[in-house]
Amino acid sequence: MTPNAMSRGARRSSPRSRPRPTLRQLEYLLAVAEALSFRAAAVACHVSQPALSEQVRLLEEQLGVRLLERDKRRVALTAAGTHVVERARAVLGEVDTLVEAAVGHGGPLAGPLALGAIPTVAPYLLPRLLQASRTAHPRLRLVLREAQTAALLESLRAGRLDAALLALPVAPAGLASVPLCDDPFLLAVPAGHRLDVRGPARLADLKREDVLLLEDGHCLREQALELCARAGAREQDDVTATSLGTLVRLVGEGLGVTLLPALARDELGCAAPGVRVREFRAPAPKRTLGLVWRAASARASDFLALAETLRAGLPAGVTARI
Numbered sequence: 001m002t003p004n005a006m007s008r009g010a011r012r013s014s015p016r017s018r019p020r021p022t023l024r025q026l027e028y029l030l031a032v033a034e035a036l037s038f039r040a041a042a043v044a045c046h047v048s049q050p051a052l053s054e055q056v057r058l059l060e061e062q063l064g065v066r067l068l069e070r071d072k073r074r075v076a077l078t079a080a081g082t083h084v085v086e087r088a089r090a091v092l093g094e095v096d097t098l099v100e101a102a103v104g105h106g107g108p109l110a111g112p113l114a115l116g117a118i119p120t121v122a123p124y125l126l127p128r129l130l131q132a133s134r135t136a137h138p139r140l141r142l143v144l145r146e147a148q149t150a151a152l153l154e155s156l157r158a159g160r161l162d163a164a165l166l167a168l169p170v171a172p173a174g175l176a177s178v179p180l181c182d183d184p185f186l187l188a189v190p191a192g193h194r195l196d197v198r199g200p201a202r203l204a205d206l207k208r209e210d211v212l213l214l215e216d217g218h219c220l221r222e223q224a225l226e227l228c229a230r231a232g233a234r235e236q237d238d239v240t241a242t243s244l245g246t247l248v249r250l251v252g253e254g255l256g257v258t259l260l261p262a263l264a265r266d267e268l269g270c271a272a273p274g275v276r277v278r279e280f281r282a283p284a285p286k287r288t289l290g291l292v293w294r295a296a297s298a299r300a301s302d303f304l305a306l307a308e309t310l311r312a313g314l315p316a317g318v319t320a321r322i
Contacts, residue, residue: 110139116164128313179321200281206231
């Protein structure tokens with residue numbers, strides 16, 4: 001081998017002689033990049049802030065590049081940091097895929113599965129799923145998280161969740177989904193209201209009505225706003241709620257009408273005195289719920305089996321999608 005060839009070989013092999021970042025260091029870096037706060041990242045990672053900061057410092061030292069700009073007021077990614085974070089996310093995603101593939105060899109729906117759900121689904125489907133999965137999939141250990149759509153999608157992409165129950169469609173690339181059910185909207189009105197009558201409601205009945213909605217961030221709010229626009233209804237913009245239960249109670253106080261998903265009818269239809277719930281005339285406005293996961297996941301067959309378990313436990317009034 002010529003000296004030049006030996007030199008080229010040495011240059012090619014030199015990166016392998018450097019200490020390799022640990023997966024934990026990459027996880028800490030991603031946590032800081034997402035929170036833009038060392039304190040919040042340490043809380044999310046269940047570690048002390050000094051320990052997290054030291055690991056990020058060591059990562060920068062090992063890579064020989066500044067990844068973060070920080071002072072007493074803010075944390076920001078450098079250009080190099082942005083590139084490394086993107087690669088770190090990909091690396092951790094591949095590791096998750098490796099783990100999923102290994103878990104899959106233990107049999108269908110075995111081991112831990114981190115599942116997220118939006119707040120307008122979680123209280124009404126997850127208890128049913130837990131009960132059904134104990135019988136149908138006794139080796140499955142569900143780890144559950146309730147959060148709004150944007151947070152769940154970010155957790156899916158980052159590998160903190162395996163799958164999520166969301167309203168379809170979802171826009172981000174790299175995700176796969178399967179529809180579970182059509183969830184019709186219902187009209188909840190105060191007793192004695194002009195819309196407190198027998199028979200199915202029409203969307204046009206909402207014209208010029210004040211409609212109570214959830215606060216920003218809930219996908220159900222966006223769907224309800226679209227229906228209000230079609231009906232010529234008004235948002236009751238001086239009152240918003242953080243949950244469907246609060247909306248129902250506000251209706252009972254006579255503050256306006258609201259739209260509820262049929263999924264929540266059994267739990268919320270009679271949750272407050274003075275509330276009447278009506279169905280809409282066919283074809284009723286509805287949302288479609290589905291199970292979403294990373295398209296690259298090796299556990300797609302598990303998620304399809306989980307979807308079947310979910311469909312089998314749907315409450316009355318919600319139509320399964322096959």
